[in-house]
Amino acid sequence: MLNTSYFNKQRIGVLIIVFLVSVNVSFVLYNKAFNFGYGHIDSTDTELVTELAIEKQDSVADVVVDDSATVTVSTQLANNQSVKNSKHSYGVYVVREGDSLYWIAERYDSTVDELKKLNGLTTDILRPSQALVxxxxxxxxxxxxxxxxxxxxxxxxxxxxxxARGEPYIGQVAVGAVIINRLKSRQFPNTVYEVLFQKNAFQPIRDGSFWQQPNEMAYRAALEALNGHDPTNGAVFFFNPRLSNDRFMHSRPAVVTIGQHRFMY
Structure with a gap:
């Protein structure tokens, strides 16, 4: 005989899990909307990136994040012994067009092999809106x-x-501040990778100098900018007016000039 009481309990359990994770998602989206974490959430946004802390659990819960993506908390996570024994936190990344396992691994300081293991993947092929642990x-x-x-x-x-190597230290902090200001601005992408690799945004990406090992001063400047020191007072552009004839840059009102760089809104 079918034990309806048992199945009713199971259904109630799943509904509770969905509710709890939904609340978690709402909290994350609230934080995003008010500049905590990765940029902004807006009804016009087309970004599919969603990151949230999730509890290790033995159930499957589908959480609708927006009209274009559904995040699935998979049993693969709960059943993975290395994850169950780990004290680390895990989240969900929603794949977008053009993403690869390599770049997602770079983003999370992970490896392709680790991502494949966490998600039970047997291929490197990803599809848009796919949810990855x-x-x-x-x-x-x-x-x-x-x-x-x-x-x-x-x-x-x-x-x-x-x-900015060769520029005064405060000028290096200023360059870091511009990157962070872009990260937090609605005018620009909301991940560091997308800000830095946005088409024609930074010359070092085009000429390859971005891949050089940074020195200790560059690291200190990055951390000082992340600690809230912004010598540019919110600038989102900078350039060297002696080396660039870019009309757009020359047309922007200058906020401050530090060393060889002019910083603008």
Whole structure:
């Protein structure tokens, strides 16, 4: 005979899980909307990135994040012994067009093999809106109001080194501040990778100098900017007026000039 009481209990359990995770998602979206973490959430946004802390559990819960993506908390996470024995936090990343396992692994200071193991993947092929479990154990919250991985902090230091080595220290902090200001602005993408690799945004990406190892001063400048020191007072552009004939840059009202760089809104 079918035990309806048993199944009713199971259904109630699943509904409770869905409710709890939904509340978690709402909290994350609230934080995003008010500049905590990764940028902004707006009804016009087309970004599919969603990151949230999730509890290890033995159930499957589908959480609708927006009209274009559904996050699935998979049993693969709960059943993975290395995850169950870990004290690290995990989250969900929603794949977008053009993403690869390599770059997602870079973003979360992980490896392709680790991501495949966490998600039970047998191929490197991803599809848009696919939900991936990702490690969040290196995600740190900084006083400026963003949460970044160690890898992202390194990328900021690399860009500071490539753009401003030879500039005074405060000028290097200023370059870091511009990157962070873009990260928090609705005018720009809301991940460090997308800000730095946005088409034609930074010369060091085009000429390859971005990949040079940053020095200690660049790291210190990155951390000082992340701690909230902004010598530019909110600038989102900078350039060297002696080396660039870019009309757009020359047309912007200057906020401050530090060393060879002019900073603008």
């Amino acid at each position: 990702v490690p969040l154990h290196t995600l740190r919250e900084y006083p400026v109001g963003v949460s970044l991985t160690d890898k992202e902090v390194q990328w900021i230091a690399q860009m500071i080194h490539a753009e």
